[in-house]
Amino acid sequence: MRTRLAIRIHAAMERVFPERRVFLKSDTDTRFIRLRPVTQLFIGAGASAVVAWAIIATAVLLMDSIGSGNFREQAKRDQDMYQERLNALSLERDARAEEALAAQQRFNAALSQISIMQSDLLASETHRRELETGIEVIQSTLRDTMSDRETARTELAALQAEQAAPGSSQNATTASPAPINFMAEALAQTAKERDQIQENARHALQRAIDLELDLKLKEEQNDQIFRQLEEAMTISVAPLDKMFRTAGMPTDKIIEQVRRGYSGQGGPLTPLSFTTRGEDEPTVDELRANRILSQMDLLNMYRIAAERAPFASPVKAAVRYTSGFGFRRDPKTGGRRMHNGSDFAGPAGTDILATADGVVSHAGWQSGYGRLVKIKHDFGIETFYAHNSRIRVKKGQRVSRGDHIADMGSTGRVTGTHLHYEVRVNGSPVNPMIYIKAASNVFEEQDKRARFQDVR
Template identity: 60%
Template sequence: MRTRLTQRIHARLEAWFPEKRLFLRSDEETRFIRLKSETQLVAWAGVSIIVAWTIVATAILLMDSIGAGNFRAQAQRDQLLYEQRLNALSEERDLRAGEALAAQQRFSTALDQISMMQTELLRTEERRRELGAALDTVQTTLRDTMQEREAARAELASIADATNGQGSVAQTSEVTNDTLDLLATALADTAAERDQIASDAAFALDHAAELELELRLLEEKNDQIFRQLEEAMLVSVEPLEKMFRNAGLNPDSLISSVRRGYSGTGGPLTPLQFSTNGGEPDPDASRANRIIDRMDEINLYRIAAERAPFDIPVKANFRYTSGFGPRWGRMHSGTDFAGPVGTPIYSTADGVVTHAGWSSGYGRLIKIQHDFGIETRYAHLNAIRVSVGERVSRGERIGDMGNSGRSTGPHLHYEVRVGGNAVNPMIYIRAGQDVF
C-alpha cells in the first residue's frame, strides 16, 4: 500500500518537477548529479520560504519606518501643545501672583485705614465723653444758680420783714437798696451765665450731630473696605483648598500640622483690639480679626504648598513616555519624563534627602522625605547633586537626567509615595498647575 502511495506521489511530483541530471565534466572524467523530484521540491520550498520571509521583513521595516515617522510627528505636536500649555500656565501663574500681590497691598492699605479709623473713633469717643461731661457741668451749674436765686429771694423777703418790725424807715430803705443792688447784680450774672451755658449746650448738640454723621460715613466706608477684603480673602483661599483636596489631602489637618510647627505669636497679624468701654464686642474688630485669620490661613497654605510635591520635576522640554499604572503585566509606580541626558532635575517640594546613590533597577536614585508622610523618588539619573541628610527646597536642582539602571533610554522615573504607598504623581502636578 505504501509503495503505491509513494509511486503516486512521485508521479505527481514528476509532473511538476521532472527529474534532471546535472553533468560535471573535467579533463579526466565526467560526472553527473541526479536531481530527483523530491529534492527539487525541497529546494523550491526553501527558496519560497526565503523569498516570503524577505518580503515580510521588508514590509515590516517599511511599516515601522512609516509608524516611527508618524510617532515623531505626533510627539512633536504633543511637545508643541505642551509648550503652549506651559506658556499659558506660566501666564496664569504670573496673573495669580499679581492678583495675590495686589490683594496683599489692598490688605496693607486696609490695615492702615483701619488703624486711622480706630484712631478717629477713639478721638470721637473722647470728644463725646468731654461733651457729656461739659453738659453735666452746665446742668449742675444752672441748677445751683437757680437754687441760689431762690435762696436770694427768700433772704430778701426775710430782710424786708425784719426791717419793717425793727429799724427806722431810712435804715430800712438803705438796707433794702443795698440788698436790691446785690440781688440785681447776682441775677444779671446768673442770666449771663445761663445764656452762655445755653449757647454752649446748643453748640454741643449741633457738633454732636455733625460727629454722628461723620461717624456714620466712616462706618459705611469701613464696611465697604471690609467687604472688599473679605471677597479678596475668599477668592484667594478657595483655589488653595481645592488644590489640596484634588491631591487627596485634608486641608484642615495640613493647616493644623503647619500651625503646630509655626506656633509663635506677635507681629502685624496680632488680633486687633478696639475700645468698647465694657460693652458688647465691636463688630468691626470681629470682622478685622476674621480677615487677619484668613490671611494667616493663606500664609499657612503657602507653607504647606511648599512642603507637598505640587511642582513638576522637569522644567525643560520633555515628553511623557509612560504614566502611572499597569504596564506590560507589571505595576508602573511612577511617571516617566523623557529628555536629553543632563536635563536638570528639580525637587518638587521642601524636604530632607534620605537616599542618594545606586539602587538596583532604579539606577542612580534620589529619595526625599517631605512632610505629611510624603516621599518622592527620582530614578535613572546621570548625576546626583545632593547628599543624604541634606535639606532641599522646592525648585532646587538635585540631579541630571540619565539612563542608568533598568532603562531603555534617557528619562526620569518620578514617584510620589504617601505612607509608603505609590500614588499617581500627576494628581499633585495637575493640582498645583491649577494654582501656581
C-alpha cells in the same frame, strides 16, 4: 504493497520532476551531479518557503514602518501640544504667584489700616465720653446758678416789699442803696455767667454731634474694610481648599496636622476689643474681626501645607513634555509597561528644582533611575527626580521649594536627556500632573475672580 505505492509515487514525481543531471567539466575531467525527483522536490519546497517568508517579512516591515511613522507623527504633535500647554501653565503659575504675593501685601496694609482705625475709634469714643461728662457738669452748674438767681430774685422782691411798707421809708432811704446795688451787680454777674454757660453748652452739644457724625463715618469705613477683608478671605481660602481636594488630599486632616506641628508658636486667637464699655457680650465688630482672624489662621495653615506639598513644576526652563503617567510602550523593549511618573525633556544641565519643602532621603545612584534624588515631604508624600547628570544635595539635607537640587542628564535606563519626575503618596505612585494642574487651575480661577472684582 508498500513497494508498489512507493513505485507509483516515484513515477508520479518523475513526471513532475524528471531526473536531471548537472555536468561539471574541467580541463582533464568531466563529472555530473544527479538530481533525483525527491531532491528536486525538497529544493523547490525550500525555495518556495524562503520566497514566501521574504514576502511576508517585507509586508510586515512595510506595514510596521507605515504605522510607526504615523504614530511618531501623532506622538510628536501631542508632545508639542503638551509642551506648549505646560509652558503656558508655567508662565501663568509664576504670574499668579506674583499676584498672590501682591494680594498678601495689600492684605497686610489693610490690616495695619484697621489697627490705626481701631485706635482712632477708641480715642474718639474716649473724647466723646469726656465731652458728655463735661456737658453734664455744665448743666449741673447751670441748674445751680439758675436756682441761685431765683433765690436772689425772691430776696430782692422781699426787700422791695419792705421798702414799700409805711413807716419804714426812712430806714429804707438810709439803708437800702447798698444791698440794692449789691443785688443788682450779683444778678448781672449771674446773668452773664448763665449766658456763658449756655454758650459753652451749645458748643459742647455741637461738638458732640460732630463727634457722633465722625464716629458713624468711621464705623462705615470700618464696615467697608471688613467686607473687603471677608471677600478677600473667601476668595483666598476657597481656591486653596479646592486645590487640595482636587489632588485627593483630605483638607481637614492636613490642616489639623499642620496646626499640631505649629502648636508651640502661640495660643488661641484673642478677640479684638473695639470699645471700653466693659460689656461681657462681644460686639458685632468683634465677632466679624474674630471670624476674619480665624480665616486668616486657616489661610496661613493652607499656605504652610501648600509649601509642604508638591504643588509646583520641577523645571522652570523651556522643556518638552515627552511622556505621562500610566501604561505606555517601553522605548527600550517595545513592550507595554507601566510608567510611574512624568518625563520632561530639555537641554543637558537644566536646573531641577524641589517642588516642596522636605528632607532629602536619597541622593545617589539607583539602578534604572541613574543619579536619583528622593525628597520626603509631609502628609506621606515623596518625590523622585531621576536620570540627573549631577546631584547638588546630600542625604539628610533639608530643602525648600524652588531649591536647585540637581542638573538634568541621561544617566540610567534612558534614550535621551530628560527628567523622570514621580510623586508617591504612602509609597504608591500617583500622577504628578494632578498636583501641577491643581495649582495651575487655582491660579487661573483666582485671576478670573480678580479681573471680575476689578471690573465690578
